[in-house]
Amino acid sequence: MDKEFNILKYSDYDLDDFLADEFFISWAKNPDGKEGHFWGKWIAENPDHRETVMVAASIIRSLGLEKRPTLSDKAYLEIFENVLRYESFSEPTHPLTKEKNAWLKWFKFHKVAATLLFAFCAWAVIQVYINDSPEELPAPPVQWNVRENSAGFRSSLKLNDGSIITLNSNSKLTFPEQFSDTLRLVKLEGEAFFDIKENGSPFIVELGGTNVEVLGTTFNVRYPMNGELSVALVSGKVKVKDESGNQVILKPSEMLKIHQNGELSLTSFDPMEVVGWKDKLLVFRKSGKQEIIQKISSWYGVTVTCECQKQESWAYTGEYQDESLPNVLEGIKRALDIDYEISGKQVTLSTRKR
Amino acid sequence: MPDELVWASFNKGNEATFNFLYKSFAASLFAFGYQFCGDAHLVEDCIQNLFIYIRKRRGHLGEVHSIKSYLFKSLRCEITKRLKERGLLVDADQMQYAEAFSIALSPETILIESESRERTQEKVNQALSQLTVRQRQALQLLYEEEMSYSQISEVMGFTEVKSARKLVYRALSSLKEIFLKK
Numbered sequence: 030m031d032k033e034f035n036i037l038k039y040s041d042y043d044l045d046d047f048l049a050d051e052f053f054i055s056w057a058k059n060p061d062g063k064e065g066h067f068w069g070k071w072i073a074e075n076p077d078h079r080e081t082v083m084v085a086a087s088i089i090r091s092l093g094l095e096k097r098p099t100l101s102d103k104a105y106l107e108i109f110e111n112v113l114r115y116e117s118f119s120e121p122t123h124p125l126t127k128e129k130n131a132w133l134k135w136f137k138f139h140k141v142a143a144t145l146l147f148a149f150c151a152w153a154v155i156q157v158y159i160n161d162s163p164e165e166l167p168a169p170p171v172q173w174n175v176r177e178n179s180a181g182f183r184s185s186l187k188l189n190d191g192s193i194i195t196l197n198s199n200s201k202l203t204f205p206e207q208f209s210d211t212l213r214l215v216k217l218e219g220e221a222f223f224d225i226k227e228n229g230s231p232f233i234v235e236l237g238g239t240n241v242e243v244l245g246t247t248f249n250v251r252y253p254m255n256g257e258l259s260v261a262l263v264s265g266k267v268k269v270k271d272e273s274g275n276q277v278i279l280k281p282s283e284m285l286k287i288h289q290n291g292e293l294s295l296t297s298f299d300p301m302e303v304v305g306w307k308d309k310l311l312v313f314r315k316s317g318k319q320e321i322i323q324k325i326s327s328w329y330g331v332t333v334t335c336e337c338q339k340q341e342s343w344a345y346t347g348e349y350q351d352e353s354l355p356n357v358l359e360g361i362k363r364a365l366d367i368d369y370e371i372s373g374k375q376v377t378l379s380t381r382k383r
Numbered sequence: 384m385p386d387e388l389v390w391a392s393f394n395k396g397n398e399a400t401f402n403f404l405y406k407s408f409a410a411s412l413f414a415f416g417y418q419f420c421g422d423a424h425l426v427e428d429c430i431q432n433l434f435i436y437i438r439k440r441r442g443h444l445g446e447v448h449s450i451k452s453y454l455f456k457s458l459r460c461e462i463t464k465r466l467k468e469r470g471l472l473v474d475a476d477q478m479q480y481a482e483a484f485s486i487a488l489s490p491e492t493i494l495i496e497s498e499s500r501e502r503t504q505e506k507v508n509q510a511l512s513q514l515t516v517r518q519r520q521a522l523q524l525l526y527e528e529e530m531s532y533s534q535i536s537e538v539m540g541f542t543e544v545k546s547a548r549k550l551v552y553r554a555l556s557s558l559k560e561i562f563l564k565k
Contacts, residue, residue: 045555049548051531058529088488088507088558093527095485100413104427109405112434237398272396273442291396 040075047085057086113238172206178219181330183306191226195307198327199253220251222307225265238272239287248279249304258287261303301348309351315344321361325376329354336379337367390447393437405434408451411528412458418520419462420471421480429461452534459538484519486511506561518554525551
């Protein structure tokens with residue numbers, strides 16, 4: 030790249046030399062970039078080259094595909110979803126994958142899949158599809174519904190297979206209008222409690238790259254933005270499969286956490302603390318400052334700020350059944366010896382003044 | 384951030400990086416891949432396979448110096464493989480798709496001080512259409528995709544960067560003649 034500093038050299042340049050010069054092209058495409066200063070100066074010092082330089086720059090900027098094809102928004106999303114879904118127990122009702130080649134490819138990939146079970150699933154999927162013969166029976170495009178709760182709202186919904194899902198605040202559930210006969214797939218961001226009706230086809234909850242698969246069961250899934258994922262099983266049996274292909278089968282009253290570094294941990298759990306929310310129970314268990322703020326703001330849909338000393342460590346334990354915000358704050362105030370103030374949607378906690 | 388670091392982060396399994404890669408390159412990969420066949424479905428399918436492949440291979444992927452040229456090259460290989468399977472492609476220079484890499488100056492171009500702007504532009508476009516498919520491809524990658532010669536060499540499968548330079552020089556010298564003739 031010595032040419033970059035060889036100012037003299039450019040005075041011998043002709044149109045095609047400029048057009049071929051990486052340093053010049055980079056300036057032509059981004060005149061405000063780091064090369065801007067050099068070329069501004071050079072053109073001022075070499076006025077006889079000005080026209081050539083301008084023509085070259087304008088060719089570089091305006092040359093392109095005559096008709097630049099664009100990827101449709103629909104295809105953009107479909108490809109992305111298919112890629113993410115690929116590693117999972119995949120739901121191949123996708124119009125893009127209708128080509129036979131794609132199915133053969135599937136089979137090839139799955140032959141090297143790590144676990145027997147995964148291979149079995151792929152085999153089952155392929156069997157179903159070969160029997161279904163996609164050419165004869167094109168799968169109808171799946172209509173997706175979305176239910177989203179902002180902070181302060183919780184809701185329940187009954188799916189067409191009879192399963193009941195309770196969705197917590199700050200959570201989003203995407204589910205098909207109609208489940209297919211072979212697979213029930215929903216996508217979750219946030220937290221939800223699932224009461225799944227057994228009907229022979231697996232029910233899969235997709236959480237980013239992780240999947241929870243069940244037959245008939247009750248369990249809680251928590252997958253907050255930027256947080257650790259947890260699956261707590263109340264009854265029945267679920268299988269959790271993470272992004273790296275690890276697979277864990279949970280027994281009732283076991284909770285699996287997938288930490289942000291990818292590590293898994295299996296523990297028991299306090300049902301009231303973990304699934305109490307679906308019965309309008311707000312639970313604190315030795316909760317620290319951050320946890321208290323987070324729980325109150327998402328439960329009541331308020332903004333909580335704290336004007337307190339940093340070094341203070343709080344450990345608050347308490348339970349509130351369908352209680353109002355002032356009552357909860359009153360309880361916390363007494364236990365922790367703090368003050369609070371509510372003004373509209375704004376809550377301020379502060380160290381008690383003595 | 385340098386490509387090496389982005390790639391390493393993707394290789395480690397960072398989902399946000401994967402999303403970033405898809406978002407950054409899906410559209411330009413599509414426009415590029417389309418040039419080989421003019422078949423949107425085939426290109427979409429190949430892009431899907433490409434991303435499935437790299438996502439599956441996370442943790443085992445080698446070093447990549449330019450993510451863009453790596454992805455472009457991989458897509459080109461995937462599409463040509465598929466076209467060969469269908470008997471639609473014998474040799475990379477003999478593309479069946481008539482409009483492969485048709486490039487032109489966009490109409491709003493201002494070629495300063497040329498006595499007849501429209502005629503000059505027409506002449507350039509005429510000359511561009513007479514270039515070989517590979518010459519047009521190299522120019523499109525160089526200007527529109529803002530690739531370096533070494534990235535172009537990777538995409539087009541040259542072992543030496545020199546070959547990409549030669550290809551571009553040859554294309555440009557025929558463009559230059561038009562300007563001298565005026």
